[in-house]
Amino acid sequence: MAHLYVYSPSGAVRDRAAFRRALRRLEAAGHAVEVDPAVLASHQRFAGDDETRLAAIGRAAASGADIALTTRGGYGLTRLLPRLPYDAIAASVERGMAWVGLSDFTAMQMAVLAQRGTLTWAGPALMEDWATDTPDEITMACFDDLAQGVGEGTGWRLPLADLRAYPALAQAWHLHDAVLWGGNLSILAGLVGTPYLPAVVDGVLFLEDVGEHPYRIERLLTQLLLAGVLGRQRAILLGAFNRFTLTPHDRGFRLATVVDWLRAQLPDVPVLTGLPFGHVPTKVILPVGRRIEAVVQEREVLLFWD
Incomplete structure (x- = not known):
C-alpha cells in the first residue's frame, strides 16, 4: 500500500498499548509504517518540547514517505508556527507526500497554505481513528483511497x-x-x-x-x-x-x-x-x-x- 511516517507534533501520546494497537492495524492493512524516534516523547502536555517536535516535523518532511500521519491533536502546533520548516514541507509535498491530520493540525495546515500555498489533507489521526475498538469502515476506505492515489x-x-x-x-x-x-x-x-x-x-x-x-x-x-x-x-x-x-x-x-x-x-x-x-x-x-x-x-x- 503506502509508506507512512507517524510523528507527534502536538499533544503527548499517553496510552502506549492503544498506540501499538493502532500501528498493528496499519501494518495489517498493508502499509509500511515508519515511526518517528520521538513519537512517544513527553514534556508537560506536549509530545516533547518545542525543539523535539520541530525536529520530528523536519524528519517527517525528509522521510520520503507517501503520507505523514499525526498521532493526535490536542495543543502545541500554534506555538511552533514562526519556526516551521516551510520550505522542507513544501518540497515534500512537491515530491508527492500527503500530510494528513485534524484538530490541532489545523494550525500547521493554515500556516503552510498561507506561507507557501502548500496543500495538505484534513483526515484521520492515528490515536483518534486506528486505536479505537472498531475503526470506522468509511474512514478507513477514504484513507486507503488517499494511500492509493485514487480519491477524487x-x-x-x-x-x-x-x-x-x-x-x-x-x-x-x-x-x-x-x-x-x-x-x-x-x-x-x-x-x-x-x-x-x-x-x-x-x-x-x-x-x-x-x-x-x-x-x-x-x-x-x-x-x-x-x-x-x-x-x-x-x-x-x-x-x-x-x-x-x-x-x-x-x-x-x-x-x-x-x-x-x-x-x-x-x-x-x-x-x-x-x-x-x-x-x-x-x-x-x-x-x-x-x-x-x-x-x-x-x-x-x-x-x-x-
Missing part, C-alpha cells in the same frame, strides 16, 4: 433542515473553481490577525470543533464574521460539533440556534451542515487548499477535485 471527491446527504433553509438548493447549486480550506474552528479563529491565516476569497470553508458549548461556537464564528472571513466565502460547510453539555440555563439555546443565527448574518453565503468530518468515527478526507467543484443533487452534496 466525496459527498454526503444534506439534512432536511438545510433544504428548508435553502429551498432552491437542490435545483441549481453548482460551484466551480473554489478553494476548499478550513478545519478546527477554535484553532482557525485563533489565527485571525496573524500571517498564518490564509486570505482565501471566494472559497469553501469547512469547520468542526469538539468540547465547545454552542455559545462558545457562536462566539468563535462571530470572530471570523467580524474579521470579514466568513463573508468572503462562497459557501460554509459545518462538520461535527460534539462532546459538549447543554444546561438548564441555556433555555433552548443549542447548536441549531447557532446555525440559524449564522445563516441570518450571511444571506448570500449558503451554510450547509452534515459534513462527515471532525471528532467523530466517520470522517471523509478533504484536500486543504485545493480547488474543487461543489454540486447539490437533490439532497446529495458532492465535492470533486483533481
Whole structure:
C-alpha cells in the first residue's frame, strides 16, 4: 500500500498499548509504517518540547514517505508556527507526500497554505481513528483511497433542515473553481490577525470543533464574521460539533440556534451542515487548499477535485 511516517507534533501520546494497537492495524492493512524516534516523547502536555517536535516535523518532511500521519491533536502546533520548516514541507509535498491530520493540525495546515500555498489533507489521526475498538469502515476506505492515489471527491446527504433553509438548493447549486480550506474552528479563529491565516476569497470553508458549548461556537464564528472571513466565502460547510453539555440555563439555546443565527448574518453565503468530518468515527478526507467543484443533487452534496 503506502509508506507512512507517524510523528507527534502536538499533544503527548499517553496510552502506549492503544498506540501499538493502532500501528498493528496499519501494518495489517498493508502499509509500511515508519515511526518517528520521538513519537512517544513527553514534556508537560506536549509530545516533547518545542525543539523535539520541530525536529520530528523536519524528519517527517525528509522521510520520503507517501503520507505523514499525526498521532493526535490536542495543543502545541500554534506555538511552533514562526519556526516551521516551510520550505522542507513544501518540497515534500512537491515530491508527492500527503500530510494528513485534524484538530490541532489545523494550525500547521493554515500556516503552510498561507506561507507557501502548500496543500495538505484534513483526515484521520492515528490515536483518534486506528486505536479505537472498531475503526470506522468509511474512514478507513477514504484513507486507503488517499494511500492509493485514487480519491477524487466525496459527498454526503444534506439534512432536511438545510433544504428548508435553502429551498432552491437542490435545483441549481453548482460551484466551480473554489478553494476548499478550513478545519478546527477554535484553532482557525485563533489565527485571525496573524500571517498564518490564509486570505482565501471566494472559497469553501469547512469547520468542526469538539468540547465547545454552542455559545462558545457562536462566539468563535462571530470572530471570523467580524474579521470579514466568513463573508468572503462562497459557501460554509459545518462538520461535527460534539462532546459538549447543554444546561438548564441555556433555555433552548443549542447548536441549531447557532446555525440559524449564522445563516441570518450571511444571506448570500449558503451554510450547509452534515459534513462527515471532525471528532467523530466517520470522517471523509478533504484536500486543504485545493480547488474543487461543489454540486447539490437533490439532497446529495458532492465535492470533486483533481
